Amino acid sequence: MGQVFKGITNASTGENQEKIQNNYPFYIKAPLILIGLYLFFYIVALLQDVLVPFAFAGLIAILLNPVYSFLESKKVNKILAITLTILLAILVVMIILFFLSAQIAQFGEMVPQLQTKFLSLLHDAQAWITAQFGMSAEKQTSMAKDAMSGSKAFVGKTLNTLVGMLTFLVLIPLYVFLLLFYKPLILNFIFEVFEKDNSDQVAEILQETKGAVQSYIVGLMIETSIIAVLNSAALLILGVKYAILLGVIGAILNLIPYIGGIIAIGLPVLMSLITGDNLTTPLLIVGAYTLIQFADNNIIVPRIVSSKVSVNALISILVVLLGGNLWGVSGMFLSIPFVAVLKIIFDRIDGLKPWGKLLGDRMPTDSNDKVVNKQEV
DSSP: OHHHHHHHHHHHHHHHHHHHHHTSOHHHHHHHHHHHHHHHHHHHHHTHHHHHHHHHHHHHHHHHHHHHHHHHHTTOOHHHHHHHHHHHHHHHHHHHHHHHHHHHHHHHHHHHHHHHHHHHHHHHHHHHHHHHHOOOHHHHHHHHHHHHHHHHHHHHTTOOSHHHHHHHHHHHHHHHHHHHHTHHHHHHHHHHHSOGGGHHHHHHHHHHHHHHHHHHHHHHHHHHHHHHHHHHHHHHHTTOTTHHHHHHHHHHHTTSTTHHHHHHHHHHHHHHHHHOSOSHHHHHHHHHHHHHHHHIIIIIIIIIITTTOOOOHHHHHHHHHHHHHHHHHHHHHHHHHHHHHHHHHHHTSGGGHHHHHHHSOOOOOSTTSOOOOGGGO
16 A cells, blocks of 8 residues: 555655746746757767768678678678678779779879969959959958968868878778667667657667668769769750869769859859850850759759758758858768758657657648648738
């Protein structure tokens, strides 16, 4: 009887504590949440040298998991299966680099000439700015140095030195190997964190999330390949030097929403200005890339990528800028895939579905959505 009374008392105490927590006013909850978020992002930024390669490795491990599972299903030794999977991925990357190596070598030989022509164009641009706006060359040089120092610090958030770059390249395969090797341990941990009654729901969420993430990443790779071919073909037709190299770089930059597309256009335009003597080719490049971007946004992405998961433009721009401030260039590349993963998870958990809708681009128009009457706003 005493134990029953004690249990009732404990249950009553727990309910009272929960009521007290729920009754905290907003002006107390909000600062605590903000402080928690600040500490979280501060720690994430502080540990970027460890977390950035781990984040890339996580996405790569999810992408390579079907290959590893296939080899394991064929009774291949676990360690050998993981090793073969990673070697296959490295081989694909090496083939792409070998395909581009000729243009990379030619570009390296042309660097002195390109530098001379660029300095000449820069001098002409400085003279024009001085004539039109009255800004001295010294002032322009000072502003350019400040911008360059800022961009170096931005890029430096990803790779500070050559040693850091080598460490980055070594850690990713190692992380991928360990993530695939300890996959059962990680999955077991996730299941044990939740109650047994929710095991079926957790398994369903994990299965759907894994499938959607794999499809999303594969969709991005297909989109990148198509854009690389279109970019390279357009630049080859226009006679731009290093067309294939610039086309591939532009396709990779296209993975950064909106901002990457602008940089992707700027590179071949700059190359045509340096190597050419007229403004017709740069204008044609802008026109061709605009058409490719239009096709990408309205045909390729909706059919290949958005069919898997879609993040709206407002959230895309915000997370890309936040990712850039947090982890530099790597943060810009990682921001969209990770927000897409969050949306996939949110869409499959009842309590988080409103957040999933907020991240998505589907407007609330049907009767199941709670829409405020426009006249009431």
